[in-house]
Amino acid sequence: MKRDTTCYLVVILLTNMTLTSETQEKGEISMTIVRTPEIQLDQVSMLYKTDTTEVLALKDVTVDIKQGEFVSLLGPSGCGKTTLLRIMADLIQPTNGEIKVAGETARTARLAQKYGIVFQSPVLYDWRKVKQNINLPLEMLGVKKAEREDRVDSLLELVGLEDFKDKYPWQLSGGMQQRVAIARALAMEPEILLMDEPFSALDEFSRERLNEELLSIWSKVGSTVVFVTHSIPESIFLSDRVFVLSPHPGRLSSIVDIPLPRPRTQGMRNSPEFFQLISDIRDSFEGV
Amino acid sequence: MEEKPVEKNMGWSDQAIVKTTSKYAKPVSKVSIDKQKSKYKHQLGKKLTQTLLPLIAGVIMIMLWEWQVFHSLFNLQTYQLPLPSTIVEAMIDNRAILLSYAGYTMSEAVLGMLFGSVLGFGFALTATAWPKWGKGGLVLIASLNAVPIVALAPIMNLWFGDGMGSRIAIVTIMTMAAMAINAHKGMSVVDPLALDLMHSYAAKKHEVFRYLRVANSLPFVFTALKINTTASMIGAIVGEFFFSSKGLGYMLSNSIKVAKMPLGWSCIVVAAIAGVVFYLVVERMEKIFLKWHSSQRI
Amino acid sequence: MxxxxxxxxxxxxxxxxxxxxxxxxxxxxxxxxxxxxxxxxxxxxPYIHELIITFTEYGTTLFIEGRATFSNAAIGFLLGAVLGVTLAVLMSVSKWIEQLTFPYAVASQMIPILGLAPIVYGIMRDEQVARILIAGYITFFPVALNMLRGLRSVDTSALELMYSYAAKPWMIYWKLRFPAALPGLFSGLKIAAPLAVTGAILVELMGAQNGIGVIMLRNLYYGPSHNYMFWSTVIVGAFLGVMSYLIISLLERFLAPWQADFRTNGGDR
Structure with missing residues (x-):
């Protein structure tokens, strides 16, 4: 118990330091990846209560995610990975434990508009055309109109949807809709990108292509990414580290480093290291 | 308000966690009877405020009305807006005639609704069976929905005389459109895979209707029936305003003409009660007939 | 081609x-x-060709009286719609107001509300005010209920997105809830518009100076010699009702064009 608090103090000091340095050299973060803690969870638990039952969705999860890092939360359904993401996003509060984002509470981070979220479904607003959907967060931030248009254009280019900017969401395929959702999440240049199984509704081919596109986008923007998935290959292909969660109750069972070099290519999916990593992660499930 | 997260924090306390984790080896999906009881109590309380609040508000309104607060506020006389006590008095004095008139008006409404719904359903069947020409006809029937009933009343009076028949005709026309549109929607939004299944059974057209389309349209049919209960009451009452010598509508407009306001109001009260009862009966029927449908699951 | x-x-x-x-x-x-x-x-x-002849002869009269009815109905309709939307917003903002008024709003859907028209007329005794008031209060409830349904139709993820932007409450209404509620609002308006016309004509039949209902009643009393004129007024009345519906539908196409019903490709409806 005592050890925890001292650790905690050190963490606060560290994060405060990074905060000041970050404001000075914001532009260079993507180039020189400053490996300092961005998101920290300390002994986080989540208990859901319904009328008749109580479910412990998360139990004592302690995690820290570095700045500019790409991590995946991997696990079967019911392991609480989405709950964990929602706690990070300040959409729900944990029943126990602490969460710090860049040294502050998750709420402060949300109010400072540091988050970009991509949900399982695209959640595009039906009444807005593609470009207006991407525009939405910029309007909320109060960005000037001329600047908004420039930014939307470059985002459309980034996700390869320039030709579809004047279409309504229903005129797009599922994969395209999800790319719009990603562009929207990136619009306010979020420090942290939270993605909740964004590609799970897509077929395997589109999914692999979008995985690669996501990585190339990420290499340009350099946000911290937390990516929830139940696909082992997807988590390996994308991440620096994979956090493996196990269910009943949801808890962190292991953390697997992915030493594959970047940029990642589709060819890597067939490499022996890749297969080794798959079986390593699978083994870590067996152990549960 | 902005600070609130989407999911409400339902007051999970640390204590609760300790309790569950210590009591049970596995704290997942355990039912605690104590908790259930208190939860039930809580819900009961919630329900109580939910019904009590509007009820109290209603009672206060009636009391303000009775004490002539509204009268002095809007500069009204009691012969313009009668007091609740005099309305109740009028209701009691005329209870026999009110009851028989209510029966008269209700039978117009129910009969008209039956005819209208059957006709509307028939139109929907035809329009689904022969879509190309049927849909064109359906557009015309739908436009009946927008025709003011008061314009229909004199014509129906010319056609069917000033007896019950003219009101039944008005109600029939008013209820037909809603049923035709809704039933048609229900029959045409059939799951394409279910149609394929029928196809694989080499089902004939009428068999597809019998086993698939009609069943699929039932929830829509009940929606239409619920809309039509109110519409049929309005049709019957408004139809009676002008060319009738019986019924709640007749008595209502007549009492206003001869300045018997309390009696007019008591007609409205009876009509409202009849309308609510009619609606609840149809809703009850829906519950019985649509047990299989997801909208009825809790 | x-x-x-x-x-x-x-x-x-x-x-x-x-x-x-x-x-x-x-x-x-x-x-x-x-x-x-x-x-x-x-x-x-009656013969339709005779009716057409009547229309060409008395077109101006019919137009003027129809316009009087329609404009009164329109004023009442707008008033009722604005109040209905206001109540719906209040109900969605405050649990208190919702609990207080929702049962009454629902009950209003179950009772024959047009039956109240003679009573309102009895209280007001002023045809202009009575017409507007009745058109307004017939409009009020369907609009309030459908608007509330629309405001509530917003799905949770769309709301969460707004929270993730740290959106202020009025922002959430402006950017999310109002546009999402538009289809609901329009279905309420489409129900209410012909009803408002009905209400206005009803008041005219009970006694007024001008309006299509007045000449309808007059020509009915004149008997068979005026039957073509009577039928013309009935047709104008029906036309006003259908018109009011079409105007709202057209507005909907402009203001809420994204709805599934308006999509040209896909779906077999």
Missing amino acids: GMQSVLNRRWLPTFVWIIGLVLFWELASWFLLHVSEAPMAQSKI
Whole structure:
């Protein structure tokens, strides 16, 4: 118990330091990846209560995610990975434990508009055309109109949807809709990108292509990414580290480093290291 | 308000966690009877405020009305807006005639609704069976929905005389459109895979209707029936305003003409009660007939 | 050519139906007049060509009276719609107001609300005010209920997105809830618009100086000699109701064009 608090103090000091340095050299973060803690969870638990039952969705999860890092939360359904993401996003509060984002509470981070979220479904607003959907967060931030248009254009280019900017969401395929959702999440240049199984509704081919596109986008923007998935290959292909969660109750069972070099290519999916990593992660499930 | 997260924090306390984790080896999906009881109590309380609040508000309104607060506020006389006590008095004095008139008006409404719904359903069947020409006809029937009933009343009076028949005709026309549109929607939004299944059974057209389309349209049919209960009451009452010598509508407009306001109001009260009862009966029927449908699951 | 084919595909059946009905009507009128020799035959089913002649003769009168009815209905309708939307927003903002008013709003859907018209007329005694008031309060409840349904139709993820932007409450209404509620609002308005016209005509039938209902009643009392004029007023009344619906539908197409019903491709409806 005592050890925890001292650790905690050190963490606060560290994060405060990074905060000041970050404001000075914001532009260079993507180039020189400053490996300092961005998101920290300390002994986080989540208990859901319904009328008749109580479910412990998360139990004592302690995690820290570095700045500019790409991590995946991997696990079967019911392991609480989405709950964990929602706690990070300040959409729900944990029943126990602490969460710090860049040294502050998750709420402060949300109010400072540091988050970009991509949900399982695209959640595009039906009444807005593609470009207006991407525009939405910029309007909320109060960005000037001329600047908004420039930014939307470059985002459309980034996700390869320039030709579809004047279409309504229903005129797009599922994969395209999800790319719009990603562009929207990136619009306010979020420090942290939270993605909740964004590609799970897509077929395997589109999914692999979008995985690669996501990585190339990420290499340009350099946000911290937390990516929830139940696909082992997807988590390996994308991440620096994979956090493996196990269910009943949801808890962190292991953390697997992915030493594959970047940029990642589709060819890597067939490499022996890749297969080794798959079986390593699978083994870590067996152990549960 | 902005600070609130989407999911409400339902007051999970640390204590609760300790309790569950210590009591049970596995704290997942355990039912605690104590908790259930208190939860039930809580819900009961919630329900109580939910019904009590509007009820109290209603009672206060009636009391303000009775004490002539509204009268002095809007500069009204009691012969313009009668007091609740005099309305109740009028209701009691005329209870026999009110009851028989209510029966008269209700039978117009129910009969008209039956005819209208059957006709509307028939139109929907035809329009689904022969879509190309049927849909064109359906557009015309739908436009009946927008025709003011008061314009229909004199014509129906010319056609069917000033007896019950003219009101039944008005109600029939008013209820037909809603049923035709809704039933048609229900029959045409059939799951394409279910149609394929029928196809694989080499089902004939009428068999597809019998086993698939009609069943699929039932929830829509009940929606239409619920809309039509109110519409049929309005049709019957408004139809009676002008060319009738019986019924709640007749008595209502007549009492206003001869300045018997309390009696007019008591007609409205009876009509409202009849309308609510009619609606609840149809809703009850829906519950019985649509047990299989997801909208009825809790 | 392309235009023509669209016309053929979509409106030809309706067009044929209308022609067929008109022919049937003329036939029935002839039958009643010359074959069965029914009393008041032309009052029951008048010749349509005679009606057209009446329309050309008395078009101005019909137009002026129709306009009086329609504008009164429109004022009441707008008033009722604004109040209905306001109540819906209040209900969605405050649990208190919702609990207080929701049961009454629902009950209002179950009772024959037009029956209150004579009473309102009895209280007001002023035809102008009574017309507007009745049109307004008929509009009020359907609009309030449907608008509330629309405001609540917003799905959780869309709301969470707004929270993730740290959106202020009024921002959430402006950017999310209002646009999402538009289809609901319009379905309420479409129900209410013909009803508002009905209410206005109803007041005119009970006694007023001008309006289509007034000349309808007058010509009805004049008897068979005025039957074509009477039928013309009925047609104008019906036309006003249909018009009010079409105007709202057209507005909906402009203001809420994204809805599934308006999509041209996909779906077999």
